[in-house]
Each structure stands twice: as structure tokens, then as C-alpha cells.
Amino acid sequence: xxxxxxxxxxxxxxxxxxxQVFAAHKLSGAVLLLTATVAAxxxxxSPWAGFYxxxxxxKLALSVGxxxxxxxxxxxxxxxxxxxxFFVVGLEIKRELLAGELADPxxxxxxxxxxxxxxxxxxxxxxxxxxxxxxARGWGIPxxxxxxxxxxxxxxxxxxxxxxxxxxxLAIVDDIGAIVVVAIFxxxxxxxxxxxxxxxxLGVSVGANLIGVRNPIIYFLIGCAxxxxxxxxxxxxTLAGVLMAFTIPARSVINARQLHDWTRDLLAQLRDTGLPAxxxxxxxxxHHIVHSMExxxxxxxxxxxxxxxxxxxxxxxxxxxxxxxxxxxxxxESEAFFLLAEPMSxxxxxxxxxxxxxxxxxxxxAAVKLRLAELPRGINLLHVASVGCLAxxxxxxxxxxxxxxxxxxxxxxxxxxxxxxGSLLSTLAGSVILLLATNPGPEDA
Numbered sequence: 001x002x003x004x005x006x007x008x009x010x011x012x013x014x015x016x017x018x019x020q021v022f023a024a025h026k027l028s029g030a031v032l033l034l035t036a037t038v039a040a041x042x043x044x045x046s047p048w049a050g051f052y053x054x055x056x057x058x059k060l061a062l063s064v065g066x067x068x069x070x071x072x073x074x075x076x077x078x079x080x081x082x083x084x085x086f087f088v089v090g091l092e093i094k095r096e097l098l099a100g101e102l103a104d105p106x107x108x109x110x111x112x113x114x115x116x117x118x119x120x121x122x123x124x125x126x127x128x129x130x131x132x133x134x135x136a137r138g139w140g141i142p143x144x145x146x147x148x149x150x151x152x153x154x155x156x157x158x159x160x161x162x163x164x165x166x167x168x169x170l171a172i173v174d175d176i177g178a179i180v181v182v183a184i185f186x187x188x189x190x191x192x193x194x195x196x197x198x199x200x201x202l203g204v205s206v207g208a209n210l211i212g213v214r215n216p217i218i219y220f221l222i223g224c225a226x227x228x229x230x231x232x233x234x235x236x237x238t239l240a241g242v243l244m245a246f247t248i249p250a251r252s253v254i255n256a257r258q259l260h261d262w263t264r265d266l267l268a269q270l271r272d273t274g275l276p277a278x279x280x281x282x283x284x285x286x287h288h289i290v291h292s293m294e295x296x297x298x299x300x301x302x303x304x305x306x307x308x309x310x311x312x313x314x315x316x317x318x319x320x321x322x323x324x325x326x327x328x329x330x331x332x333e334s335e336a337f338f339l340l341a342e343p344m345s346x347x348x349x350x351x352x353x354x355x356x357x358x359x360x361x362x363x364x365x366a367a368v369k370l371r372l373a374e375l376p377r378g379i380n381l382l383h384v385a386s387v388g389c390l391a392x393x394x395x396x397x398x399x400x401x402x403x404x405x406x407x408x409x410x411x412x413x414x415x416x417x418x419x420x421x422g423s424l425l426s427t428l429a430g431s432v433i434l435l436l437a438t439n440p441g442p443e444d445a
Contacts, residue, residue: 028316028317029148029152029316029317029320030148030149030151030152030153031152032316032317032320032321033148033149033320033321033324033395033396034149035321036320036321036322036324036325036328037324037325037328037395037420039325040052040324040325040326040327040328040329041328041329041330041332041420043325043329044329044330044331045331045332045333052329053329055073056072056073056074056326056329057072057073057074058072058073059071059072060072060073060076069228069231073326074326074327077319077322077323077326078323078326078327078400078403079231079236079238080227081319081322081323082238082241082319082323082400083227083238083240083241084241084311084314084315084319085238085241085315085319085320085323086179086238086239086241086242086245087223087241087242087244087245087311088245088308088311088312088315089175089179089241089242089245090241090242090243090244090245090246091245091248091304091307091308091311092172092175092308093172093175093176093242093245093246094245094246094248094250094304095250095304095305095308096169096172098250100169100172101165101168101169101172102169102172102173106373107169107376108169109367109372109373110166110364110367110368110373110374110375110376111166111169111170111172111173112169112173113363113364113366113367113372113373114170114360114361114363114364114367114384114388115170115171115173115174115177115360116173116177116363117359117360117361117362117363117364118143118145118170118174118356118359118360118363118388118391119143119174119177119178119181119359120359121355121356121358121359121362122142122143122351122352122355122356122359122392123139123140123142123143123351123355124355125142125347125350125351125354125355126138126139126141126142126347126348126350126351126355127139127347128347129343129344129346129347129350130343130344130347133343133344135343135344135347135406135411137405137406138344138347138348138402138405138406138415139347140178140181140182140185140186140401140405141348141351141394141398141401141402141405141415141418141419142347142348142350142351142352142355142356142392142394142398142422143174143177143178143181143351143394143398143401144174144175144178144394144396144397144398144400144401145170145171145174145175145356145391145392145393145394145397146393146394146395146396146397146398146423147167147168147171147172147174147175148316148320148396149393149395149396149423149427150167150171150387150390150391150393150430151164151167151168151171153390153393153427153430153431153434154167154387154390154434156431157431157434157435157438158438159383159434159437159438160376160377160378160379160383161378162376162377162378162379163376163378163379163383163387165376166376166379166384166387167387167390167391170360170387170391171391174391175397178397178401179239179242181401182236182238182239182400182401182404183235183236183239186236186401186404186405187234187235187236188234189234190233190234190235191232191233191234192233193233194229194230194232194233194234195229195230195233195234195235197229197233198226198229198230198233198235198240201222201225201226201229202226202243202244202247204222205219205222205223205226205244205247206247208222208247209247209248209249212249213249214249214253214303216303216306216307216310219244219247219248219303219307222244223240223241223244226240226243226244227240227241236404245304248303248304248307249302249303249304250302250303250304251302252299252300252301252302253299253300254296254299254300255300256300258300259296259297259299259300262296263293263296266289266292266293266296267293269289270286270289270290273285273286273289320396323396323399323400324395324396324399327399327400327403327416328399328416328420330413330416330417330420331413331417339414339417340417340418340421342414344411344414344415344418345414345415345417345418345421346418348398348415348418348419348422349418349421349422349425350422351422352392352393352394352398352419352422352423352425352426353389353392353422353425353426353429355392356388356389356391356392356426357385357388357389357391357392357426357429358388359388360384360387360388360391361381361384361385361388364381364384365381365384368381380437382433382436382437383437385433385437386430386433386434386437387430388430389426389429389430389433390426390427390430391426392422392423392425392426392429392430393423393426393427393430394419394422394423394426395419395420395423398419398422398423399416399419402415402416402419
């Protein structure tokens, strides 16, 4: 519930208001991601396409003493900035495991089993087309779900809140699966020494958690060192973000009762100081009380939640659109459309459009029939089918895995085109089924 504070706004506040309203909207992330995608496709097919590709391959060097990295812009975004994305994903996974939908085994059973089906069946569909060919390495591409796009589409329809929770939990499990796949199957050569250093640094971060270190700067520095170690080891560096997230403290210093009681005492002290009616400077005593209240609210929130809250806007409004801008710029020449009929493209498209919903629906149906899980209140199997289709919007993770699966630039571009096509078809299919399944009621969001 938003507090009804009547705060006098400055001109700058009024000018920023439309942007704040947009950022607070539940569709803002999906809209910005879609805008960046359209911009990338338009740019890559414009007279300035040469500058687009030149910009992606521009080298940027970062060095500290004898240590340095000299990589292209696309590498810095895909391997560097996406580390923050995976760090936030790791924070979300840890939160869901500790206090979310995945914390209760009975509630978690349905989205977990459905997500497993949504990963296995698309991979099998892809391998049915490419199992014995040179493109078999791309089997992980249609396994992934883009949670931002999927939830963005779902938010347009008046569906039960339980369906949104189901899709969120399913997508979180899907992210876990995608991370495991990247770590195990898309790592070529491993440098044991660097990997050992990374593991030791993870141990340092765990130790910092155990002794009560809560300063995010400490964890940021450790995380940067872990990222470099993993990058040098050959294991994809974004995995460092996920593992680092699991070392972040998830407990607050004080509980809610203490926050309530101590804040009440501080408010009483603040009132006794004689509060000024205008907006003049606080006295030293008043400032000390206000600062103590600020510290209390910080102590009442776990670092995990603080970091997730702080980084989510950066990831949503900067990193993911930048990732889309640098990775979705595929050619739409007639030759590209002909390539969509090739086995690799068909494996990706059908894996997303058919494999995802089929796997999710079949595993969910079997789980309910075998009484391993039960459908949440207000959800039927048609709802599950609609979620299965929306889960076929692979986009971010699918594009990411495509860049790891193939070394040949032409193959990567073809795979990206297939991902965009499959994601678009999945969006249309999911929207149609949602129209059929929507049944507004008092429980609807």
C-alpha cells in the first residue's frame, strides 16, 4: 500500500513524475525490453547497420597493474554486465527457496515438476531435428523462459493471482535449470587453478556472512574477484553471479517487533525536541534521532532484500535493454527467412512453441493425476496451457545460450532469428489461450 504523504514537489520532481510512473508500472520492464529489441532489429537492417556491428566489436580494455582484460563491447555486456543480471536471479532464487513459493515443498511441487517438463521436452524436440548433426550443441536454446516478457504478457489479462505466482515460481526453477545447463554443458576447457581460487573466494564470502559482515561494498569487491577467477577458469563468468548471490546474508539484525517498539520510542523523542513547522535544518539532536531511525530500518531488512531492491531497477531498465540492443540485431533479409526452415531453426522454434507448453502441461497433468501436486485455487489445466505457451518466450536466456552454443557468427545469427520467431509465436499462442481461459471473478488480480 502506497503511503499518502503530501510532500511539496519541486519543478524537477514534477518533470520526473511521468518517468517514475512508467518505472513503477508492472509492464515497464517488458515494454522497455521490447523497445530495445525493435530498435536493435531496425538498426541492424538500416543503412547504419555497419556502425551497429562495428560498435559491437569495438574493443574496451580494463587493467589493474599487470592484470587486464581487453574484450569487445558485446563481450563486456554478455559476460560482464549480465553477471549483475544473474546475481539478481540468484538473489530471487534464494529468496524463493527461503520464504517464497519454493519454500513449501507441497506448493513447490507443481511449478518444479512443470518446469522440468518445460526444459526436457523442448530439448528433445530440438534433438529430434538436430540430434545427429553438427548443430546438436544448440539443444539448450529452447529450454529457457524470459520471466520479464512472460509476466508482462500475463499482466495484461485479468487472471487469478495464483496463476501469476505459479508462472513466477516456474520461471525461477527454469532459471535454475538454465544456469545448471550453462555451467555443465557450455563450458569447454577448465583451468583448475583459477577455478580453485574462485571457490576459495566463495568460501571467503560465506565466512563473511557467518561472522556478520553486512556491508554490500565488501561483497561487491569479493564478487568482482570471483567473477575474474571464474572468467579465467573457463567456467562461464555469469555463474559467479548466481553463486555469489547465495552467500549474501538473508537475515535481518532486528525483528519487526523491535523495529516497531524502537521506532515508536524515537518518534516520541523527536516529538519532544519541538519539531519546526518549516523545512529548515534539523538540530543536531533531531538529526541524530532521524539517523537512528534510518539505521533501524536498514537493520530490519536483510542485505539480500536490500541488494535485490537496489539492483532490480539497474537490471530492468539498463542491463536487459542493453543486452537486447546488442543481441537482437538480426538481419531480416529474405535469406534469413529461408534459414528458418532449416533443422536448427525448426528445432528452436518448435521447441519453444510446442515443446515448452507440451512439456509443462504434460508434467503438470501427470503430477496432479498422480497426486504429487495439486492445482492452486482458481487455476485449471487450460490456465496451465496458457502459462506453458508464455514460457515459450525464451528471448533473454535463449539468446544468451545461443551465443554460447555456437562459435560461427552466421549460426548464432540464425539461432537468434529463430528465437525471436519462436518467442513471437509463443506470445500469440499464449494470448489466445488466455483469452479462452480468462474468467473474471473476485479472486482475480
